[in-house]
Amino acid sequence: MNYIQKMRKLIGNEMLMTVGCGIIIEKDNQILLQHRKDHDVWGIPGGVMEPGETFYETAMRETLEETGLKVEQLKLFGLYSGEEGFSQYQNGDKVFSVQIIFYSNCFSGELLQSTEESHEHRFFSRNNLPHLNSHQERFIHDWVTRVNLPVIK
Template identity: 45%
Template structure:
């Protein structure tokens, strides 16, 4: 958690806050998506996280992907912006958020996959063979990925 969120939590406690984040759907050549098994809530998600003060969403998405997966994203394409009641989440520590997640997709990245302290495992999954324990705010994104699979996978060619 960055300093801004720590300071905000000191002021508001665990009450709901609006949190803007960015995440990236990374596709491999087989059309599978990269997901991370988180340590904090034992759920799977796409690489991503909260914006830092003054940071652009594209910068946050690329930074989070690098921090969480070891991969440098070379090109981002806007996938969608997700908000609303279905993006509510209560963290295991009791902190509540309503997420606004700016989601990007990419086929263009390089580096070696590695897990940082936020994850237990990172791996690619076929979109119809995802693990069952998906982090709740990621579910609307996955629903959209399944609906728009051809649109974004074909962008790799």
């Protein structure tokens, strides 16, 4: 049982603050997105930090689990908080998430398609994005407009 499941047993649907970490993975000027099974939207790989993990460990663990890719040379892309971090799920769970987003164009491994959480993974150009996860639109839009794009040397 993970941290979120343990906390939900204690607090039910009440507000839970979480730290989410994700990675904008770029190849040939395109972004890797995953088609989620739970909400029929596309977003970047990532997930919730477990106690004791670093931001980097969380982002890399979640990305490996969700995509099969080992990502290296992570650069901080952005920190996202504010009212847009609130979400209420269909089951009534309320969450406020702070997001730490990284960027990398250095990865290896075989890209998985169907996983426990995803229908598929695909690279998209800036001008041809699918229906996005509303909670990730802010940082995907920043990637599209090249806001905060780190320099990789």
